[in-house]
Amino acid sequence: MKRERPLLRRGFHQAKWDEPIIFELSIPGQRAICVQEAEDDVIDEVGNPWENLPEVVRRKSPPTLPELSQAQVLRHYLHLSQETLGADVNIEIGQGTCTMKYSPKVNERFASSSKIEDLHPNQPSETVQGVLEIMYKTDLFLRELSGLDRFSFQPGGGSQAALGMASIMRAYQKSRNEEQDRDEIITTIFSHPSNAAASAVKGFRVVTIYPDENGYPDLEALKNAVSQRTAGLIVTNPEDTGVFNPRIREFTQIVHEVGGLCGYDQANANGILGITRAKEAGFDMCFFNLHKTFSSPHGCGGPGSGALGVRKDLERFLPVPIVDFDGKKYSLNYDLPDSIGKIKMFYGGIPAVVRAYAWMMSLGEDGLREVAKVAVLNSNYLLSRIKKIKGVHIPYAPGEHRFEQVRYSWAPLTEETTITTEDVQRRMCDFGLHYWTSHHPWIVPEPFTLEPTESWSKEELDEYVEALEEVSREAYECPEVLRNAPHRSVVHKISQDWFDDPSKWAITWRSYLKKHSV
Amino acid sequence: MGERRRAHPYIPNSQTQVQEEMMREVGITDTEELFSGIPEDLRYKGKMDLPRAILSEEGLSRHMEDLLSGNKTTKECLSFLGAGCYQHYVPAICDEVASRSEFLTSYAGEPYEDHGRFQALFEYQSMMAELLDMDVVNVPTYDWCQAAATAVRMAGRITQRNAILVAGNINPQRLLAIKNYADPAMTVEKVGYDANTGCVDVSDLVAKLTRNVAAVYFENPNYFGLIETMGQKIAEIAHENGSLMLVGVDPITLGVLAPPSHYGADIVVGDIQTLGIHMNYGGGVAGFVASHDKEEFVAEYPSRLFGIAQTEVEGEWGFGDVLYDRTSFAKREMGKEFVGTAAALWGITAGVYLALMGPLGMIEVGETIMRNSAYAAKKIGGIEGIQIHGFQSHFFKEFAVNFDKTGLTVEKVNRELLSRGIFGGKDISQEFPELGQTAIYCVTEVHRRNDVLLLCDALEEIVHGAEGGRSR
Numbered sequence: 001m002k003r004e005r006p007l008l009r010r011g012f013h014q015a016k017w018d019e020p021i022i023f024e025l026s027i028p029g030q031r032a033i034c035v036q037e038a039e040d041d042v043i044d045e046v047g048n049p050w051e052n053l054p055e056v057v058r059r060k061s062p063p064t065l066p067e068l069s070q071a072q073v074l075r076h077y078l079h080l081s082q083e084t085l086g087a088d089v090n091i092e093i094g095q096g097t098c099t100m101k102y103s104p105k106v107n108e109r110f111a112s113s114s115k116i117e118d119l120h121p122n123q124p125s126e127t128v129q130g131v132l133e134i135m136y137k138t139d140l141f142l143r144e145l146s147g148l149d150r151f152s153f154q155p156g157g158g159s160q161a162a163l164g165m166a167s168i169m170r171a172y173q174k175s176r177n178e179e180q181d182r183d184e185i186i187t188t189i190f191s192h193p194s195n196a197a198a199s200a201v202k203g204f205r206v207v208t209i210y211p212d213e214n215g216y217p218d219l220e221a222l223k224n225a226v227s228q229r230t231a232g233l234i235v236t237n238p239e240d241t242g243v244f245n246p247r248i249r250e251f252t253q254i255v256h257e258v259g260g261l262c263g264y265d266q267a268n269a270n271g272i273l274g275i276t277r278a279k280e281a282g283f284d285m286c287f288f289n290l291h292k293t294f295s296s297p298h299g300c301g302g303p304g305s306g307a308l309g310v311r312k313d314l315e316r317f318l319p320v321p322i323v324d325f326d327g328k329k330y331s332l333n334y335d336l337p338d339s340i341g342k343i344k345m346f347y348g349g350i351p352a353v354v355r356a357y358a359w360m361m362s363l364g365e366d367g368l369r370e371v372a373k374v375a376v377l378n379s380n381y382l383l384s385r386i387k388k389i390k391g392v393h394i395p396y397a398p399g400e401h402r403f404e405q406v407r408y409s410w411a412p413l414t415e416e417t418t419i420t421t422e423d424v425q426r427r428m429c430d431f432g433l434h435y436w437t438s439h440h441p442w443i444v445p446e447p448f449t450l451e452p453t454e455s456w457s458k459e460e461l462d463e464y465v466e467a468l469e470e471v472s473r474e475a476y477e478c479p480e481v482l483r484n485a486p487h488r489s490v491v492h493k494i495s496q497d498w499f500d501d502p503s504k505w506a507i508t509w510r511s512y513l514k515k516h517s518v
Numbered sequence: 519m520g521e522r523r524r525a526h527p528y529i530p531n532s533q534t535q536v537q538e539e540m541m542r543e544v545g546i547t548d549t550e551e552l553f554s555g556i557p558e559d560l561r562y563k564g565k566m567d568l569p570r571a572i573l574s575e576e577g578l579s580r581h582m583e584d585l586l587s588g589n590k591t592t593k594e595c596l597s598f599l600g601a602g603c604y605q606h607y608v609p610a611i612c613d614e615v616a617s618r619s620e621f622l623t624s625y626a627g628e629p630y631e632d633h634g635r636f637q638a639l640f641e642y643q644s645m646m647a648e649l650l651d652m653d654v655v656n657v658p659t660y661d662w663c664q665a666a667a668t669a670v671r672m673a674g675r676i677t678q679r680n681a682i683l684v685a686g687n688i689n690p691q692r693l694l695a696i697k698n699y700a701d702p703a704m705t706v707e708k709v710g711y712d713a714n715t716g717c718v719d720v721s722d723l724v725a726k727l728t729r730n731v732a733a734v735y736f737e738n739p740n741y742f743g744l745i746e747t748m749g750q751k752i753a754e755i756a757h758e759n760g761s762l763m764l765v766g767v768d769p770i771t772l773g774v775l776a777p778p779s780h781y782g783a784d785i786v787v788g789d790i791q792t793l794g795i796h797m798n799y800g801g802g803v804a805g806f807v808a809s810h811d812k813e814e815f816v817a818e819y820p821s822r823l824f825g826i827a828q829t830e831v832e833g834e835w836g837f838g839d840v841l842y843d844r845t846s847f848a849k850r851e852m853g854k855e856f857v858g859t860a861a862a863l864w865g866i867t868a869g870v871y872l873a874l875m876g877p878l879g880m881i882e883v884g885e886t887i888m889r890n891s892a893y894a895a896k897k898i899g900g901i902e903g904i905q906i907h908g909f910q911s912h913f914f915k916e917f918a919v920n921f922d923k924t925g926l927t928v929e930k931v932n933r934e935l936l937s938r939g940i941f942g943g944k945d946i947s948q949e950f951p952e953l954g955q956t957a958i959y960c961v962t963e964v965h966r967r968n969d970v971l972l973l974c975d976a977l978e979e980i981v982h983g984a985e986g987g988r989s990r
Contacts, residue, residue: 014631021640022641022644022873031879033609033611033879034876035875035886035963036607036886036964037886037891038893039967041967042893042967045893046889046893048799049892050885050888053745053912056749056776057746057749057781058775058776059773059774060780062877062880062881063649063772063773063880065875065880066544072875073611073615073870074611077611077638077866077873078618080635080637081618081638082620082634083634083637084625084628084631084633084634085620085624085632086619086621086624086630087623087624087625088620089620089623100529100625106575106578106579108617108622112589112796113586113886115589115798116798118592118605118797119589119591119592119797119799120592120599120603120605120941122601122941123592123941125931126936127590127941128588128799129588130586131586139736140567144567144568147562156660156664156859156860156861158858159859160858166619168702192560193847193853193856194856196846196850197850197855197856197857199851200851201671203650203701206851208850227826232640233595239724242785246555246556246557248560249560273616274566275556275562275612277555297622298624299621299623299861299863300624300625300635300638300866301626301860302658302861302863303646303861303864304859305987341694344661344663344664344695345691345692345695345789346800346803347800347942348800350798350799350800352801353711361569361581362528363571364569364571365565365566366571367526368527368566375542376549378545380546380552380971384544387588400554401546401552401553401554401555426628429631431564433631434627440847440849441850448707454755454849455530456530456824457531457532458539461532489631489633489701491630491836492829492831492836494629494630494828494836495836498826498828498838499839499842500841505816505825505841506826507655507823507825507840508643508654509647509826510644510648511653511654514653
C-alpha cells in the first residue's frame with residue numbers, strides 16, 4: 001500500500017567525497033597492475049630491441065603518471081562515478097533535445113559480449129556474419145522508419161552525420177558541375193547548432209531562417225533565401241522548441257525547385273517514430289542518433305552513432321563501406337565510385353548499433369509507435385502542469401500541442417525576481433535532478449527545454465514538476481537560496497573567471513601546477 | 519490500443535489507466551489529438567516491415583545470442599590484425615568503470631551534479647598530457663581520423679595558410695577522412711616515403727614545401743609500423759617555413775618512444791583505443807588532440823576543454839569549459855568547426871588505464887610489445903620466400919610481411935590461414951601496390967611465443983606444402 005508522500009526529495013544530498021585529483025593520491029612505488037612480460041625464450045632470442053633504437057626516438061624519462069594500488073584506482077573512480085548523476089540515477093528529463101531515455105541493461109550484455117568487443121574490423125567477412133547481419137537489419141529497420149533507402153553507421157554522432165550530409169551535398173553538386181556556384185546551406189535557428197557548424201566546415205555559407213511570430217520556421221524567409229546558390233537545406237524537425245514545422249513539405253519543395261538537396265536532422269525522432277517520415281516530407285537524406293531515440297546510452301558524451309540515410313540515387317555518395325546482403329552472405333561494399341570517402345575509421349559506433357537493434361526488436365512496430373505516443377503525451381502532460389507555475393512563459397504555437405519536448409521560458413520570473421534560468425539550473429541539482437538551459441543563442445529568453453521521453457512514469461514527472469514549483473516559490477520568497485545554489489550538490493558555486501583567462505586557465509593538472517603553485 | 523493492457527517494461531505510461539489520467543490533465547480524449555500539428559498528408563499510415571517484437575527478456579537474449587554466434591572473435595581465432603585497431607589487454611578495472619551506470623548513462627550535466635564526469639575527463643586530459651609531455655589535451659573526439667583532420671584545420675587557421683602536406687605512409691583511411699574534412703578549405707598533397715627506410719622522404723618534403731603550407735602531418739609509427747626517425751629534421755624544415763608540424767601517434771608506444779613534443783611537434787593527435795578499450799569491431803576508437811598551452815592554439819580547438827577552478831568554498835575543486843565561446847555550441851557556424859557527442863566514455867576509460875599502468879606499466883607494456891613483435895618478425899622472416907618489409911627501419915608492433923617470392927597472394931595466404939583459425943595480417947596490396955603482395959602483421963603483449971610458432975607452422979605449410987611445417 002502506498003502512503004501519501006511529497007514527491008520532492010528535500011533531504012537529498014549528492015555523494016560528496018572531496019575527491020583529490022588523482023595525481024595527489026600517487027605514492028611512488030605503488031602499482032595497480034602487472035604487465036605481461038615477454039617469455040624467456042623470446043627474450044633470449046631478441047634481447048632488448050629498444051636498445052637498438054636511435055637515441056633520438058627513445059623516451060628519456062618515464063611519463064609522470066600517478067602511481068596507485070589497484071583498489072585505490074577503483075575507489076577513486078567509484079567516488080567520481082558517485083559524484084555523477086546519470087540517466088540511470090535521476091529523472092533525466094531536463095536535457096531537452098537529447099532524448100535521455102532508459103537504456104535497457106540487457107542490451108549492455110550484447111554490446112559488451114566478447115562476440116562484439118573482441119572483433120577486429122578487418123576480420124574476414126565470413127567471421128563477422130553476426131555483426132554484419134545486425135548492421136544490415138538495423139539499416140532495414142531505419143529504412144522503414146524514414147522511408148529512405150540506405151543507411152551508413154559510420155558517423156560517430158549527430159554532428160558527424162550532419163557533416164556527412166553537407167559532404168554529400170558538396171559531392172552531389174560537384175557531380176553536376178555546380179560545386180562552385182552552390183555555396184549556401186539553409187537551416188533554421190531552432191535546428192541543432194551542428195547543422196550550421198558542420199555545413200560551414202564543408203565550406204558553405206550558412207543562411208539561417210528565423211521563426212515567424214508563432215514560432216514556425218518562416219516560409220516567406222525561406223522563399224527569399226533560396227537561389228541558384230542554394231546547395232541544400234539541413235533542418236531539425238520537430239525543432240528544438242518541440243514545434244513541428246507543418247509546412248515542411250513546402251520547404252523541401254522550394255529547395256528542390258532551385259536544385260538543392262534536403263537533409264533531415266532526425267537525431268530526436270522520438271516523438272514521430274512511425275508517425276511521420278523523412279520520405280513523405282520530401283527529404284533526400286536524414287540521420288537518426290542511435291544514442292538518443294534508439295536507447296544507446298550517452299556515455300558522458302559518446303561513443304554514439306549518427307546513422308545517416310539517403311535516397312537510392314544518393315547511395316553512391318555514402319562513406320565507404322556499406323553493408324550488402326546477397327541473400328546468403330553479408331559483406332562490406334567499398335565499391336561506391338562517388339563516395340565522399342571516410343567520415344570516421346571503420347564502420348562507426350558498433351556497440352550503439354547492437355543496442356539499437358536489440359531495442360527495436362524488443363518493441364516492434366506497435367511498440368515503436370507507442371514510444372512516440374507516450375513520449376508526446378508525457379511532454380504535453382508536463383506542459384500542462386508547468387503552464388500553471390508562476391514565472392513560466394511558454395512561447396510559440398499558442399493552443400497547439402507540442403511534440404517530444406517543449407522550450408519554456410522563465411522570462412517573467414527573471415523580470416519579477418531577477419532569478420535567472422542559470423540560478424534555477426544550480427538549484428535543481430539540490431533535489432537530485434538535472435536541468436539544462438538550452439542551446440545558444442537564447443532567442444527564447446531565460447530558456448529551459450524538457451524532454452520527458454517515454455521512460456519516466458507519471459509520478460516521476462510529477463516529482464520534477466514539484467521541484468520546479470518549489471524553485472518558483474523560492475524565487476519569489478527567498479531568492480538568495482537560488483542565487484547561492486547549489487547547497488546539496490557535489491560542489492558549490494564555481495568561480496567562472498578561471499576559464500577565459502590564459503594566465504589562469506588550466507586544462508591539465510601539470511598546467512595547474514605551473515600556473516597556480518605557490 | 520483500445521483494450522486495457524499492461525505496460526511495456528520500458529514504457530511506464532503505456533498503461534491505459536495512467537494515459538487516461540494524463541489525457542485529462544492535457545484536455546484531450548484521444549492521444550491522436552496530440553499529433554494534430556502534422557498535416558494529414560505527412561502522417562504515415564502504412565505498415566512498417568518490422569519483425570514482431572520479442573517482449574520477453576529471455577527471448578531477446580536468445581535471439582541476440584543466436585545472431586552473435588555468427589561471429590568468430592579474436593579470442594576464438596589467433597589474430598595478427600592491426601592497421602588502426604589493436605588487440606591489447608584491457609584491465610578489468612577499465613571495464614568496471616566504463617560500465618558504471620553513472621558514467622554510462624550521463625550526458626551533458628552541469629559541473630555540479632556531474633562533477634565526477636568533469637573530474638574524470640580532466641584527469642584523462644592530465645594523464646594524457648604527461649604521456650605526451652604537452653599541457654593541453656581535449657575531451658576525446660571521434661577518432662584519430664577526426665583528430666588528424668581537426669589538427670589540419672587548426673593549423674590552417676593558426677597559420678592562415680591553406681595547404682597541407684601529408685606523409686604518403688599514413689593509414690589510407692585517415693588520408694580519406696582528412697581529405698573530406700579539408701575540402702574545400704584546404705588542399706592536401708602527399709609526400710612520398712623513402713623506398714629504403716619506409717619513412718618520410720625528406721627531400722620530397724622540401725621540394726613540395728611552399729609558403730602556402732600550413733602544416734606537415736605524419737604518423738609515428740607509420741602505416742607500415744615503422745618508427746619515424748626524422749621527426750626533428752622535419753620539424754626544423756617545417757618551422758623554418760613558418761609551417762606547423764602535426765604528428766599522429768599511437769599512445770601505447772610512449773612508455774618507450776619519445777613523445778612527438780620532444781622532436782618539435784606543434785599539435786599531436788592519435789587514438790586512445792589502445793589504452794584499455796576493446797576493439798568493438800572498430801567501434802572502440804576515440805581521438806585526442808594535444809598541444810602546448812599557447813593561447814593562439816587553445817583558441818582554435820573545436821572540442822571541449824575541461825579546466826579546473828576553485829569554488830566559493832576554500833579548497834574545493836570545481837570544473838568547467840575553457841574558452842566555451844570557441845565552440846559551435848556557443849557560436850553555431852561561427853564557432854571552430856563543430857562539437858558534439860563523440861567518445862567521452864572512452865576518454866574516461868583511457869584515463870583509468872593510464873592510472874592503472876602508471877609510469878612503469880607504460881614502459882613495460884612497450885617493452886613486451888617490442889620484444890614479441892621483434893620475435894615474430896624474426897620467426898616469420900625465417901620462412902623461406904617470406905620477407906620482412908625490407909625497410910631499413912625499426913618497428914614497434916607492426917611490420918610489413920612480403921609474399922612476392924612465394925608466388926602467392928596475400929589474399930590466398932590469408933584464406934589458407936583462416937582455414938587454420940588464424941587471421942593473417944592486413945592485406946595492403948591494393949592500398950600500396952608498389953609493395954607487391956604485402957601484409958601488415960601486428961603483434962602485441964597479448965601474443966605468446968606459441969602463437970607465433972603456430973602462425974609460422976601454418977605459413978610454412980601454406981608456402982611450402984604440408985611437409986614443410988617444422989616442429990617446435
